Amino acid sequence: MSDTTSEPTKVGSRNLLATLEIDTRLLGMIGAFVAIALVFNFWTDGRFLTPRNIFNLTIQTVSVGIMAAGMVFVIVTRHIDLSVGALLATVSALMAMTQTQVLPNDFGFGLNNPATVFVTILIGLVAGTLIGAFHGYLIGFLTIPAFIVTLGGLFVWRNVAWFQTRGQTIGPLDERFQSLGGIGGTLGETGSLIFGLLAIAAALFGLFTARRRKVQHEFPVKPLWAEITLGAIISGAILGFVLILNNYEKPVRVIQREFAARGETMPEGYSEAYGIPYSVLILILVAIVMTMVATKTRLGRYIFAAGGNPEATSLAGVDIRWLTVKVFAIMGALCAISAVVASARLTFHTNDIGTLDELRVIAAAVIGGTALSGGLGTIHGAILGALIMQSLQSGMAMVGVDAPFQNIVVGIVLVLAVFVDILYRKRTGIK
Amino acid sequence: MAKPTDKQTPLVEMRDMQKAFGGIRAVDHVTVDLYPGEVVGVLGHNGAGKSVLMKMLSGALKRDGGEIYVNGQLTDINNPRDARDYNIETIYQTLALADNLDASSNLFLGREITSPLGFVDDARMEAETRKIMGRLTPNFRRYHTPVAGLSGGQRQSVAISRAVYFNAKILIMDEPTAALGVEETRMVAELIDELKKQGIGIFLIDHDIHQVKTLCDRASVMKNGKLVGTVKVDEVTEDDLLGMIILGKNPKESVA
Ligand SMILES: Nc1ncnc2c1ncn2[C@@H]1O[C@H](COP(=O)(O)OP(=O)(O)OP(=O)(O)O)[C@@H](O)[C@H]1O
Ligand SMILES: [Mg+2]
Numbered sequence: 001m002s003d004t005t006s007e008p009t010k011v012g013s014r015n016l017l018a019t020l021e022i023d024t025r026l027l028g029m030i031g032a033f034v035a036i037a038l039v040f041n042f043w044t045d046g047r048f049l050t051p052r053n054i055f056n057l058t059i060q061t062v063s064v065g066i067m068a069a070g071m072v073f074v075i076v077t078r079h080i081d082l083s084v085g086a087l088l089a090t091v092s093a094l095m096a097m098t099q100t101q102v103l104p105n106d107f108g109f110g111l112n113n114p115a116t117v118f119v120t121i122l123i124g125l126v127a128g129t130l131i132g133a134f135h136g137y138l139i140g141f142l143t144i145p146a147f148i149v150t151l152g153g154l155f156v157w158r159n160v161a162w163f164q165t166r167g168q169t170i171g172p173l174d175e176r177f178q179s180l181g182g183i184g185g186t187l188g189e190t191g192s193l194i195f196g197l198l199a200i201a202a203a204l205f206g207l208f209t210a211r212r213r214k215v216q217h218e219f220p221v222k223p224l225w226a227e228i229t230l231g232a233i234i235s236g237a238i239l240g241f242v243l244i245l246n247n248y249e250k251p252v253r254v255i256q257r258e259f260a261a262r263g264e265t266m267p268e269g270y271s272e273a274y275g276i277p278y279s280v281l282i283l284i285l286v287a288i289v290m291t292m293v294a295t296k297t298r299l300g301r302y303i304f305a306a307g308g309n310p311e312a313t314s315l316a317g318v319d320i321r322w323l324t325v326k327v328f329a330i331m332g333a334l335c336a337i338s339a340v341v342a343s344a345r346l347t348f349h350t351n352d353i354g355t356l357d358e359l360r361v362i363a364a365a366v367i368g369g370t371a372l373s374g375g376l377g378t379i380h381g382a383i384l385g386a387l388i389m390q391s392l393q394s395g396m397a398m399v400g401v402d403a404p405f406q407n408i409v410v411g412i413v414l415v416l417a418v419f420v421d422i423l424y425r426k427r428t429g430i431k
Numbered sequence: 432m433a434k435p436t437d438k439q440t441p442l443v444e445m446r447d448m449q450k451a452f453g454g455i456r457a458v459d460h461v462t463v464d465l466y467p468g469e470v471v472g473v474l475g476h477n478g479a480g481k482s483v484l485m486k487m488l489s490g491a492l493k494r495d496g497g498e499i500y501v502n503g504q505l506t507d508i509n510n511p512r513d514a515r516d517y518n519i520e521t522i523y524q525t526l527a528l529a530d531n532l533d534a535s536s537n538l539f540l541g542r543e544i545t546s547p548l549g550f551v552d553d554a555r556m557e558a559e560t561r562k563i564m565g566r567l568t569p570n571f572r573r574y575h576t577p578v579a580g581l582s583g584g585q586r587q588s589v590a591i592s593r594a595v596y597f598n599a600k601i602l603i604m605d606e607p608t609a610a611l612g613v614e615e616t617r618m619v620a621e622l623i624d625e626l627k628k629q630g631i632g633i634f635l636i637d638h639d640i641h642q643v644k645t646l647c648d649r650a651s652v653m654k655n656g657k658l659v660g661t662v663k664v665d666e667v668t669e670d671d672l673l674g675m676i677i678l679g680k681n682p683k684e685s686v687a
Contacts, residue, residue: 217558296550298543301532305540307575308529315491315527316541317512375531 027237040395051248059182068364068382070334079146081152089161091339096170096349128382131332132332140324171348183342192275196242307375442632448497459656475653489521490514520599530579535560583610654679
């Protein structure tokens with residue numbers, strides 16, 4: 001609560017960034033990510049920045065990224081969730097049993113019934129949400145600290161998962177379900193391109209309407225050229241991402257198999273690329289919805305207010321206990337979505353699925369700028385945090401760093417990132 | 432200056448209010464009232480029970496006993512939302528602001544303007560905030576900074592603007608000028624006079640006896656949770672008030 005922070009008069013090269021109204025913290029993270037990518041690319045003689053590796057990087061990031069989005073809300077309200085990996089395992093086990101045994105056998109759906117995937121995911125979502133809401137009830141209404149509730153949850157749900165499957169690997173999972181895991185289901189070249197163009201249109205429309213609203217209320221707006229530059233950067237980034245994924249060609253034998261499955265033969269010289277995986281679409285959707293909730297709804301406003309000053313928020317008439325239930329219910333639902341993606345990617349439910357994910361998810365959120373003191377954090381930051389962690393890990397794996405040493409580096413980076421963040425906040429005067 | 436007569440119904444009447452924390456009787460059978468267009472000072476030493484008494488009116492604390500009447504009607508105020516329904520607004524001693532949010536998010540906290548789709552309409556809320564804040568602090572420009580970065584006076588203006596914007600009929604001000612400079616204190620004093628003219632009733636907790644003498648019509652003095660007495664400030668001296676606060680001595684028999 002400093003009374004005398006400097007007025008926002010930036011000088012020198014900051015001027016450009018100030019005019020563009022770009023979040024310098026976000027810029028720093030993107031810079032760190034680019035630096036990591038370039039270093040590994042140099043180190044691996046250009047193998048890091050190939051379409052194939054970028055494709056793999058994105059699908060490996062999805063599961064942690066989805067949960068990190070929920071962890072932002074949890075940490076913003078000054079709580080923590082240590083049970084997300086275990087909860088993921090419980091939901092994954094439940095969905096695996098549902099789609100391989102309960103629905104096909106007990107309910108007579110048979111194999112590869114198109115309804116199986118919907119019913120399975122619905123059951124998983126309901127289970128995840130209910131378990132999360134139950135955590136929230138224990139924390140909000142019974143005032144047991146979140147650390148304790150979710151630490152207990154970690155033991156409980158990890159072993160509930162074990163009991164459902166008796167510790168066995170369950171699979172292979174339903175074919176349609178598997179397509180949500182990554183490489184097994186992609187939009188293809190044309191679909192990806194259309195998606196990219198729609199995304200660009202939506203982004204530009206968003207910029208335009210935001211500006212128009214400001215003009216309507218006679219608020220200061222940034223110069224038109226700044227707006228256009230920003231639009232161009234965003235469009236370029238989206239298009240670039242799509243084009244990279246559209247350049248990852250499917251291996252010939254994969255295409256041959258696909259043609260064979262349809263009873264056709266592959267024409268000579270035919271080629272096809274993967275494009276955007278469905279799992280990445282899920283992550284993008286989660287990111288958009290969660291960002292909307294955070295910035296455009298009362299729920300989001302109260303989540304951040306409660307993180308900043310719980311007493312003031314409750315004096316403003318907000319029921320903090322219910323808010324806690326909602327936050328943990330959202331976290332549970334996102335664990336369920338992650339469980340879909342993670343088990344689909346493996347094509348099996350395994351006993352150790354999601355192990356240590358709680359730590360990766362918390363680390364991603366924290367690297368992404370979520371303050372453990374509450375009230376501060378962004379969804380895109382957390383997802384970028386997940387991407388940075390995954391890049392480090394896969395980069396080190398590619399250059400042949402031993403697994404234990406990889407974890408040492410990730411641990412150091414986590415502490416370092418938070419330290420840099422503290423320095424940054426001190427310098428810019430942001431709390 | 433409003434001259435409360437027996438015929439007029441009080442805007443607020445708190446009868447026989449009680450609140451205890453463990454063994455401590457923070458508020459012990461206290462009765463106070465407030466008329467439209469009147470400022471009643473609530474005085475007392477630190478820990479006398481002033482804030483607790485007011486928090487029962489604003490719904491922040493649940494009363495153990497006692498009755499609250501608004502415009503002569505018995506009410507059942509149990510939480511901040513109930514109090515708001517009676518147009519009771521509070522400016523808390525410990526500024527009830529979320530430090531990480533900007534001025535307009537704080538001003539509208541709990542009562543956001545939403546678009547037809549149910550999304551919060553930040554642009555409209557900011558426009559409204561600019562209007563109302565412009566009246567209190569014409570030089571205020573920092574609408575996009577978290578309020579943590581504002582000065583004590585600017586933060587106070589946000590809290591006061593909130594009460595004014597939502598048409599308070601009954602205003603509780605718990606040491607509103609404690610964090611303010613000379614200029615801002617004068618501004619709050621002017622505002623109190625303006626609100627009075629609009630017929631708003633104000634409970635003002637203040638330790639500055641001189642200020643109480645100039646701003647208030649009546650003063651209710653508390654000591655150790657009990658009401659010492661209520662006096663018209665024009666009929667007593669500053670020393671009389673001090674005697675009530677420190678010694679718990681009632682100078683006259685003009686107990687309300
Ligand atoms: N939430 C609480 N829990 C326990 N005791 C409380 C609580 N709030 C107030 N008290 C106690 O009630 C008594 C009255 O407190 P109150 O805050 O009303 O004092 P006050 O008259 O406003 O004093 P000040 O001038 O210092 O603000 C004190 O003894 C205080 O310790
Ligand atoms: Mg007090």
